[in-house]
Amino acid sequence: MDNRTRAGGAALSLLATSSLIIAIAGCSQDQSSEEVESIATYEIASPPPPVSPAPPGVVAEMASVDMAMAPPPARWAAPHIPGDAYPMPPEDRERYAGEEVSPIKLVAAEPVSTFSVDVDTGAYANARRFLTMGQLPPRGAVRTEEMINYFRYDYALPEDRSKPFSVTLDAAESPWNPQAKLIRVGLRGYDLPRDERPAANLVFLVDVSGSMNSPDKLPLVKRALSGLASEMSGKDKVSIVVYAGRTAVVLEPTSNSAKVRAALSRLEAGGSTAGAAGLQLAYDMARQGFIKGGVNRVILATDGDFNVGMSDTDRLIEMIEKQRDSGVTLTTLGFGTGNYNEAMMEQIANHGNGNYAYIDSALEAKKVLHEEMSSTLFTIAKDVKIQVEFNPATVSQYRLIGYENRALREEDFNNDAVDAGDIGAGHQVTAIYEVIPAGNKGWISDRRYGAEAGSPAASRADEAAFVQLRYKLPDGSKSKLIQYRLPAAALQTRRQPQGDFAFAAAVAAYGQKLRGDELLKGFSWEDVVSLAGRQRDYYRQEFVELARTAEAQM
Incomplete structure (x- = not known):
């Protein structure tokens, strides 16, 4: 019995729904000539668990016909192929274009991080394929953001369609570095009923x-x-x-x-x-x-x-x-x-x-x-860009986990001619930063001639970061702007990630370990499993089994 089957068997009898309150970091707004919106608190229902899947397998019916679509002869059934995993052919000519793990940034020198959203999930499923075959995936095949975004999280629905997605900001202590904090930025698009597609x-x-x-x-x-x-x-x-x-x-x-x-x-x-x-x-x-x-x-x-x-x-x-x-x-x-x-x-x-x-x-x-057809096909926001500016008075160093091939130049954020990722109906996007609060020991030693935080930064010492998002409506050519502030108090927490945030952090660690990220220090595969916690959803249970499988391959 393979890992997916064991995880699936445990998940089949479990159904759960719940109602929960998502409190999103609310912040004051800067007034400008552009549309600026703030975060609110919403009550939502958590998504139901997936329908219990049938046992994995592929049953294919094929018939002989040429590409010009000649009349089909009698049909015949191919043999049942058990399981999901297929043996790797002797000659391996697979091609990947992986990039190096994102470097650490000093806020005093590079306070602004800009990137395009990514809603792809292929890297997660592809890595799963390698692991089920008893191999570690090539590092170039691992894109951590696609692994995080493979899963759904309990983000609030947008209040109305005037803004096609909601935004969640929260922070917690880094599970693998007590000197660091994690900041999560989460987006969720509105749902599109079938009769409105x-x-x-x-x-x-x-x-x-x-x-x-x-x-x-x-x-x-x-x-x-x-x-x-x-x-x-x-x-x-x-x-x-x-x-x-x-x-x-x-x-x-x-x-x-x-x-x-x-x-x-x-x-x-x-x-x-x-x-x-x-x-x-x-x-x-x-x-x-x-x-x-x-x-x-x-x-x-x-x-x-x-x-x-x-x-x-x-x-x-x-x-x-x-x-x-x-x-x-x-x-x-x-x-x-x-x-x-x-x-x-x-x-x-x-x-x-x-x-x-x-x-x-x-x-x-x-x-x-x-299950994800609406988000796969029906775009509700296009050219979605995220820009985070860290305050050097409260944050000294940071890194964005994943999104290496989605990085944009700072000037690209305001340039509507620059293409970026799209969000479909019901889509979710999650980005996780790891940051070092000012005064804590960072990855990079203090510079001998480092400049002190300037007065503009010190005057806003109650802010840790300024978060901006740009997007266009599907039929629009001019972008809209939304802005939020993450209060400095959010980085004073000593609380480890909880619930959904903990699971997202576990997936981030999983992806980074597969990439050989040396900044995870001694964070083990068992730590990844422990951080993920007990799960009732089939796909999340499968993730826990894959983490255990990865440990066995190291």
Whole structure:
């Protein structure tokens, strides 16, 4: 029995709902010509636990047919594939573009931290795949922010849709460094009821090349996209484009989900991989069926192994940036092992104003394309940027945990021409800073000629940080601004993270340990498990088991 099965078995019989008060750090406002809003206190209901999943496994039905969609012959069922894990092929050609762990910043020299939000979750599922195969993931495959954002937290809903997301600020003592504090910034988008969803024009772009001929690739793609097709309403349209050595439209736009599922079931793998040509054709189809005021999105399902035509990631990004200006966005779904090009998948989704997920099981497909469909498809805020300015009178050093490839220049924050991440309906975003309060021993020794905190900082000694967010509405071109202050008193706490904050900190430590972060000192895997605490949610229980598995691989 694997770790996911043990965790799932413990979770199946547990259901719980609760009502709780989230008190968010309220602060006074600066008045300006721009829209400035403050934090409030909300009463919300915690999200229900996930539906008890069926035992993992993939059952694929396939039929022989060429890419021109010849009439299908009799169908046959492939053998049941037990479990979620697939053996790594002998030749490992997987590609990652990991960056170095974020460095420590001295507030006196660099008080401002600016970054784009990230709602991708692919790094968590991909790391899980490695661990279930008995291997540690490559450090370049680990992006800690995607691991934190894989989970949902008890953030308040927005009061109304005039501001599409709520903002939570809180602080606690760092579990691995008694000299430091953790500051959490949490965003939660408003929910979008099914009857209020805009019409969707979706193009499924499916890789049917020879490299997809594996149980964890094309059969799983077909199952995942068939599930998404079943979620579509009568006002939505789906078309299907495939590519191998050549490209083809195998299904014209239709609102008939049965036709979509039938077309998917008749796909088979073979040939080389002309991915760039497939992307171009998919964008053409999306523009052909464009719905003004609706969702127009290409959903690419592949292992990312482009080997015919344009395959350079930088050139692909240039092409996709031009396409997104037309209003068509891109979501990438990664599959498989051995030749998986995660570096390309994650980056083109970021530049295509979409999101990236890795699908390692039918259960993950259900989570991404069913349970989280609204956040995957329906954007409620775009170009969302966060900027935190620390007060040198109260904070001496800091580091942002994760978000290495989402960093922006300080001047990018006010520049509406600079692209940033989008937030979908119901999406959540969490960022965690580790900071050293002034007077505490930091990671970096005091400088001999360090400047004293200036009078402007000292005059605001009751503030620890000034937090600003910019965003645009989906149809807007000018950003809106919201501002908050984190009071200095928040950093005087000696309380360890509790509840949701403790779990988020545990996931942050998990990601950083997988990255080899030396600043975690002696914080052990058992400490990660202890900090996560007892969990009733299936995915959180699975996380605890993965942390134990990682310890066994070290």
